[in-house]
Amino acid sequence: MRASRFLLAAALAGLLGPLSAPAWSLDLMQAYQAALAQDARIRAARAARDSAIERLPQARAQMMPNIAINLGRNKNDIDRTQENALGQDVKFNEEYFSYNQTLQLRQPLFRMPLFAGLRQAGFVVDDAEATLERELQDLGARVTGAYMEALLAQDALDLVLKQKAVTTTQLDAARKSLEAGFGTRTDIDEAQARLDMNIADELSARQHVEFTRRQLEILINQPVDTLLAVDARRLPLLPPEPAEVAEWIRLAEDGSPEVRALKARVEAARAEIAKARGGHYPTVDAVAQISKSGSENVTSPRSSYTNHLIGLQVNIPLFAGGYVNSTVRQAIAEQVRAEENLEAARRDLAVRVHREHRGVTEGVLRVRALEQAVRSAQQLVTSSKRSFEAGSRTMVDVLNAEQQLQTTLRDLAEARYLYLVSRVRLRALVGMDRERSIREVNGWLSQG
Template sequence: MPVPTLRACALLAAGLAAPALALALDLRQAYEAAVAHDASIRAARAQADAQRERLPQALSQRLPQVALNATRNHNDLTTRSTDPLGQPRRWNNDYYSGSQALSLRQPLYRPGVSAQIAQARAQVEDSNALLERDEQSLVVRVGEAYFDALLARDQVALLQVQKASHLSQLDAARKSFAAGAGARTDIDEVQSRLDMTLAQELEVAQHVEFTQRRLEVLTGQGAAVLAGLDVQRFAPAPPQPARLEDWIARAEAASPELQALRAQREAAQLEVRKAEAGHLPTLDAVAQWSRSQSDSVTSIHSRHAHRSVGLQLNVPLYAGGVVSSQVRQALASEERAREALEAARRELGVRVHQEFRAMTEGVLRVRALEQAVRSAQQALHSNQKSLQAGTRTTLDVLQAEQQHMAALRDLAQARYRYLMGQLNLRSLVGEDRAGNVAGVNGWLVR
């Protein structure tokens, strides 16, 4: 009986995909499609665009403020009085009144505006860093969806090979039993394993459909055929640089998440300055031109024009303690932002350590499992030969075959986990997204 190998499983999967091989989707294409299609990343871009408008809004506080006001009224005046003889008199007077006023205000000294502009710049940096964090997160989300889909299809291929082997064993056991050389137990044991394999096949088929749907929702493209891992060329290597401390230092310097929190801390510090400016005076230059016509009952049909230029000083004296309260509030917010940054820095070090170990230990695990697959394959071959010689039972062969399939499955998981570790690690340190995807995509074959 032939021993199912990982190459045989790969060939089986490739054979199933052969009719649509030209349409195979690789990781780079999936990522590019997700960049254009994913709703959450489009929402993040829109949020960043909205936050960037804070800066021109703040800068506008330094520019002149010009306003024009105009009114036009129709007046119906009824007057009642008595003449010198005591007789009542009444007369009506209809007239139009109106006014126009043009005013200009140029801020000269407003310390709160300077703090507000600097704070707006920090908030724009925060929004840009948060967008970069979400963009980096998209790399990881696409990678997880893609490799989950590949692993599910690998499991289907393994189960199909295992099912074919069980069917072959079941046929041989029945023929041997009919010839009087076998035992009913052999048939029952193989039938039990076959039934379990069929049940697993149904479960895995559902998982394949789920992972395919997940990837299609993310990319907006069909994902029926995916580029698989080229196991012949796949050669995992430890991350470079090889020191964990170097990766942590790079992450602390370039992590989009930390950049966003640093910008938030700076914005909180500037909020303190802006609140303290509530105690300081402001100075504006003002100019006004106004014209009025029939502006009162005593000046009907008269016109007035007024022009003024000057300075306006505003000195806050007492506002009920609200400014002091705002300063205390801003100081507390600054403390919160500072501690949030420190907590995120520590957490980032733990995550970098986790992904760094996933790559370094992943190299050793892949090599160990490759050896385990070879050993399990040899053990299966030996048990099959021993069964033919009568020194092993069908149950021994079934157990050896189960170990072989488990080793193949674990090896596939280890390979994909290594690739995800690479995506995660480089994403945490803020490396170029397209380069990160291309580095992993190079191991795939369409």
Template sequence: MPTHPLRIRALLAAGVASGAAAALPAPAMDLRQAYDAATVQDATVRAARANAEAGRERLPQALAQQRPQLSLSAGRNYNDLSTRSIDNFGQNRRWDNDYYSGNQTLSLRQPLLRPALGAQVQQARAQVEESDAQLEQNEQALVRRVGEAYFDALLARDQVGLLQVQKANHLLQLDAARKSFAAGAGARTDIDEVQSRLDMTLAQELEAAQHVDFTRHRLEVLTGQSAARLAAVDMPRFVPTPPEPQRLDDWIARAEAASPELQALRAQAEAARLEVRKAQAGHLPTLDAVAQVSRSQSDSVYNVNSRNMQKTIGLQLNIPLYSGGAVSSQVRQALASEERARESLEAARRDLGVRVHQEFRGMTEGVLRVRALEQAVRSAQQALLSNQKSLQAGARSTLDVLQAEQQHITALRDLTQARYRYLLAQLQLQSLAGQDRSANVGQVNAWLESGG
């Protein structure tokens, strides 16, 4: 007896839930929990945090170059002196003398005029900003990566459920076809058609089950937690809406202003501009204030057993005259790097506009696609019911019913994919626009069932 559409829906619900290991008492993990776990577990984000910490140290290092430099040096030596000479009587004479010598020097240097240091401090600030923006970029990317892994796992689970529904239908139809053939009312071709579809479904189920394992493992690697049970989309509450604001230009402007990727590249371009100033400062003089206190004992063979104390203070001027063309080469190199940074920023800005456009369309068209596919599912369900009744009346064949069932399952699969694609587009569009990560995840997580 062919399966009634109401039974198909019941089997579908059971099949979708089969991958969730309902016997386990532990609650299902939702998107919020997956993201929170990934922020702690993900090695890429942890590396980005460490990189940001390292980048922040550039500023205190640059500021230290403008502050006084104080150093102390000390030494103590043992000297064994042998002296030979000819005295007034023409005789060779030798004197042996051994003694200790030593020195201690305390030096203070304060840069007064070093144009490169000012540019270096500003450059360090730009590099710190770049490091922080890169960290934000990696953390925003984590939102997208967790979302992709989570919804891929849900989709794989749902596809297994659909195939299990299809397999159950084929088994019932195969049993009915065999009974009908044994009673002399059916045809052998009905059995062969159903068996062929059943074999194909079994092969697809094996492949889909492997994909379930892969997607779960991918999510588990990100979160460090079991992904055996995942909260599904709450279909009664899920009502996709267009993005707000509804103008693409507004989203592109928002992304260009808040995108951490562009912020990092802007800071990189500023650092490259300041590198040009640093290189050009190689042509300029520098001026330092220098103070020194030195104490020495037996500092030469002529002053054995003597002690000296010297104090000096003054200015030290350094005027570069010629360095073999190195400074000019460094300036040209810095200018080329600045041009590269500007063009990289422009390329990223254009690419960002393309990606925002793609995700914006993913939401706007996703609303229409979900509605259209919901209607397609209803139509396919009605067509399946009509074919089943026509088969009972003898007006349709088993092949017609199989094709109607396939169309119904295909429509359900496409609807499931469209829903997840819409949710992922919402997640990614908000990330590209630089929205708060927690709020972004919370908006999408609100569509999921509580407690799995």
């Protein structure tokens, strides 16, 4: 009997053990590394980069010798009519097989479109590489933003639960005071109204927690259990370095992967113009050929020939119906479009750099101001409770002080998260080391 109970207890322990094990905590660096491997946009950008890289060997291949073999075998059935010595038409029928074999080597010597295409392929690869880097930088900002938004949602829920607990305590105290004969019905109604609002806020906060967790799960393609929170004691409030926004804009002009990609597109468009204009230029190829044929001469059907050929072939375009001129105009228009897109991106980049720079600089000031506001709100709660106990304050005053404290705590948490996200976004815009930025923020999280 004891043995069977022991086995049953062991089996239950084995089943419930994983459920009672401590939850696995996900930090920012782990989330970023998971997103690197799982994010669909990154995989698509990598595939686009790999596809663009193949443009270079394709362009080089068109300038290399081209070797081809042509083989043919044909059955010939010939009806021939010929006058004989008497002037009469005599019909003959001949059937025989003919064949031809050709080995040709063609080496392009001068083809302007091929030279321009080779330069263009290099710029296409540069564009794809820069686009992939831009997506990687953007991924770091997206993961950080989703991570911090999930933390903010959890903090908001925790604050609502704390406020709900405080309000419940105040409601119980108000009811007991009324039963004791020195409370008021208004205090109960006020506390009950606040509690009802807290319950509604809790439902909304729980939904937001689920939504933000889902956003992060989509990025990393794995379930999220618990997230390591930001440790306020380890969080340094550092202004951007360098301090001047103009310097950050200059860094963005030089290092932004988005700008690099658009510059490469401009150069590729210019190469396309040269490629199109190459249609006006002659082409020169060196040709070496060996051909062997048999029974291809009607008059001598049983003869065979072997021909060795080497020389140059020059093709001079004279008129193509205006096709070349049209492609040149089209390529020029594409260049203008690429240049305008580059200019628009530069202007937009300056605005975004300025916004994130302000997010860091003003974030430092806002966090410090809200830290002081939290200390003041805590003091107000303490004073309001003492005054209520002394009879100079009402229950409403205490509830208002508690609500003000929770609101200030929520604003402080939001300010910290926005400050961290702005730091990562600012560095991503100028093309700084993305892993270093993530690792830096990750070092400011609690260690579990």
